[in-house]
Amino acid sequence: xxxxxxxxxxxxxxxxxxxxxxxxxxxxxxxxxxxxxxxxxxxxxxxxxxxxxxxxxxxxxxxxxxxxxxxxxxxxxxxxxxxxxxxxxxxxxxxxxxxxxxxxxxxxxxxxxxxxxxxxxxxxxxxxxx
Amino acid sequence: xxxxxxxxxxxxxxxxxxxxxxxxxxxxxxxxxxxxxxxxxxxxxxxxxxxxxxxxxxxxxxxxxxxxxxxxxxxxxxxxxxxxxxxxxxxxxxxxxxxxxxxxxxxxxxxxxxxxxxxxxxxxxxxxxxxxxxxxxxxxxxxxxxxxxxxxxxxxxxxxxxxxxxxxxxxxxxxxxxxxxxxxxxxxxxxxxxxxxxxxxxxxxxxxxxxxxxxxxxxxxxxxxxxxxxxxxxxxxxxxxxxxxxxxxxxxxxxxxxxxxxxxxxxxxxxxxxxxxxxxxxxxxxxxxxxxxxxxxxxxxxxxxxxxxxxxxxxxxxxxxxxxxxxxxxxxxxxxxxxxxxxxxxxxxxxxxxxxxxxxxxxxxxxxxxxxxxxxxxxxxxxxx
Numbered sequence: 285x286x287x288x289x290x291x292x293x294x295x296x297x298x299x300x301x302x303x304x305x306x307x308x309x310x311x312x313x314x315x316x317x318x319x320x321x322x323x324x325x326x327x328x329x330x331x332x333x334x335x336x337x338x339x340x341x342x343x344x345x346x347x348x349x350x351x352x353x354x355x356x357x358x359x360x361x362x363x364x365x366x367x368x369x370x371x372x373x374x375x376x377x378x379x380x381x382x383x384x385x386x387x388x389x390x391x392x393x394x395x396x397x398x399x400x401x402x403x404x405x406x407x408x409x410x411x412x413x414x
Numbered sequence: 415x416x417x418x419x420x421x422x423x424x425x426x427x428x429x430x431x432x433x434x435x436x437x438x439x440x441x442x443x444x445x446x447x448x449x450x451x452x453x454x455x456x457x458x459x460x461x462x463x464x465x466x467x468x469x470x471x472x473x474x475x476x477x478x479x480x481x482x483x484x485x486x487x488x489x490x491x492x493x494x495x496x497x498x499x500x501x502x503x504x505x506x507x508x509x510x511x512x513x514x515x516x517x518x519x520x521x522x523x524x525x526x527x528x529x530x531x532x533x534x535x536x537x538x539x540x541x542x543x544x545x546x547x548x549x550x551x552x553x554x555x556x557x558x559x560x561x562x563x564x565x566x567x568x569x570x571x572x573x574x575x576x577x578x579x580x581x582x583x584x585x586x587x588x589x590x591x592x593x594x595x596x597x598x599x600x601x602x603x604x605x606x607x608x609x610x611x612x613x614x615x616x617x618x619x620x621x622x623x624x625x626x627x628x629x630x631x632x633x634x635x636x637x638x639x640x641x642x643x644x645x646x647x648x649x650x651x652x653x654x655x656x657x658x659x660x661x662x663x664x665x666x667x668x669x670x671x672x673x674x675x676x677x678x679x680x681x682x683x684x685x686x687x688x689x690x691x692x693x694x695x696x697x698x699x700x701x702x703x704x705x706x707x708x709x710x711x712x713x714x715x716x717x718x719x720x721x722x723x724x725x726x727x728x729x730x731x732x733x734x735x736x737x738x739x740x741x742x743x744x745x746x747x748x749x750x751x752x753x754x755x756x757x758x759x760x761x762x763x764x765x766x767x768x769x770x771x772x773x774x775x776x777x778x779x780x781x782x783x784x785x786x787x788x789x790x791x792x793x794x795x796x797x798x799x
Binding site: 288289291292315317318319325326344345346347348349350351353354355356360362363364372373374375376387404 | 541545551552553554555556557558559561562563565566567569570573614615616617618619620658659660785
C-alpha cells in the first residue's frame with residue numbers, strides 16, 4: 285500500500301494505536317509534537333518516542349474549496365484540526381459538499397482511498413452537522 | 415537597526431503583468447538598470463548583489479546561480495552575488511541580508527534584485543510550484559492550496575472580529591483603486607464591490623477577484639551607506655521564521671517580525687504614515703492590521719468602517735495596490751513593496767502620494783510551516799531629508 289504522505293501518518297498495524305498521525309513524545313518534558321522530530325522544541329531533549337497521535341481531534345476553522353487540487357474534486361473541505369494530544373495541522377475534512385461545519389466539532393482520523401490508488405487520510409465529523 | 419546606516423539610493427522595476435516574450439533575465443536586467451539609473455550609479459559601483467527568486471528552478475529551468483545569470487548581461491562580474499529563496503518573502507529576505515551586509519560595514523553599496531516569471535503556458539504547473547512553499551511532507555497531497563490556507567486564516571479572524579463579505583469586497587475595491595496610478599501594477603482598472611461579489615468563489619470566503627494573480631515582473635533597489643534622493647533610510651529590517659506554538663501566548667510570525675522592527679526603529683505603529691502589507695488574498699490585509707498592531711484586536715471592523723486604510727485615511731495601506739492589484743511575481747514582491755515606500759517618502763508617488771509621509775512600513779510573508787507563515791519580514795523606512 286502506497287501512502288500519499290508516508291512521513292505524516294501511520295496506516296493500520298504500523299504503530300500502536302494506528303491509524304493516525306505520526307508524532308514524537310519527549311521523554312524529558314512530555315511534550316508531544318507532530319512528525320518525527322530530532323529534538324524537542326520545548327526542552328531540547330533528543331530522546332523522543334515515536335507515537336501515533338490524532339486518532340481523535342477537534343475541528344478548528346475550515347473552508348469549502350471550489351478549485352480541484354491533488355486529486356480532490358471540488359467542492360471539498362479542508363480545515364485546521366487540533367489533535368487530542370495537542371498538535372494542530374491542516375487536513376482534508378470528509379464531509380459532503382455544502383455541509384455546515386463548525387469549529388469545535390469532534391473528528392476522527394480516517395484513511396482515504398485516493399483516485400490514483402494511493403492511500404491518504406482525512407478527518408471525519410463524529411456527530412451530525414447542523 | 416545596529417551598525418552603519420542604510421539608505422535606499424535608487425529604485426527600478428519591470429512592470430508586473432503577463433510578458434510572454436520577455437525572459438526572466440530580461441525582467442531582472444530591466445529592473446536592475448532602472449535602479450542603477452535612479453541612483454546615478456553604474457554596475458561597477460556595486461560591491462555585492464542579492465538576488466531573490468522562488469520558482470525559476472521549477473518554472474524556468476534555472477535552479478541555481480540565478481542572480482549571476484541575470485546580472486552578467488548588464489556587466490556584473492567579479493563581485494559577490496548571493497541567491498535568496500524564501501518563498502513569497504524572498505524579496506524582503508534579500509533586502510534584509512543586503513541591509514545586514516551594509517550595516518556590518520563589509521559592503522558600502524549593494525544591488526538587490528527580485529524577479530519572477532510565472533506565466534509559463536501552464537497554470538497548473540505554476541500553481542503546483544506555489545504549493546511547494548510549504549512543508550510538502552505535511553501539506554502536500556491533501557488538497558491544500560494557498561487560497562484555502564488564507565481562507566481558513568481569514569475565517570479564524572472572522573470568529574473574533576465583526577467583519578464579513580462586505581469588508582472583503584471593500585478592501586479589494588480599495589486596493590484596485592490605489593493601483594490605478596501605479597505604473598508597476600498588473601491591474602490598473604478600478605473595480606466595484608459588486609464585481610468582486612459576482613466573481614466566482616475559490617475557497618469560501620475568498621472570491622477570484624480577491625486573489626493576487628500569477629505575474630511576471632521584477633523590482634530592484636540600490637542600497638547604500640550614502641543617502642539618495644529624499645534621504646530614505648532603512649530604520650528597521652526584521653525577519654522571523656514560523657514559531658513553535660507551544661503555549662497560548664505564542665505570537666504570530668508577522669507579529670514577531672513587527673515587534674522586532676518596532677524595537678529596532680524605536681517607533682510604534684502609531685508613528686507610521688503608510689504601510690504595504692502582504693495581501694496574497696485581499697481579506698488577509700484585514701488580518702494583518704491587527705497582527706502588525708495597525709489596529710487592536712476587536713477593532714478591525716471599526717478600522718474598516720472608518721476607511722482608515724484608504725488613500726486619504728489616517729493610515730493608508732497598500733497604496734501600490736498591494737499584491738492583489740499590483741501583482742505578485744513572488745521573488746519581486748518584497749522589493750516592490752519597498753519601492754512603493756521609497757517613492758512615497760521621496761514624494762514621487764504621483765496621484766497616490768500620501769501627503770507628509772515620513773515613516774512607512776512593509777510586511778511580506780512567505781510559505782507556510784506549522785501554524786504560521788514560514789517567514790515574515792517587516793521593514794520600516796524613514797525620510798530623513
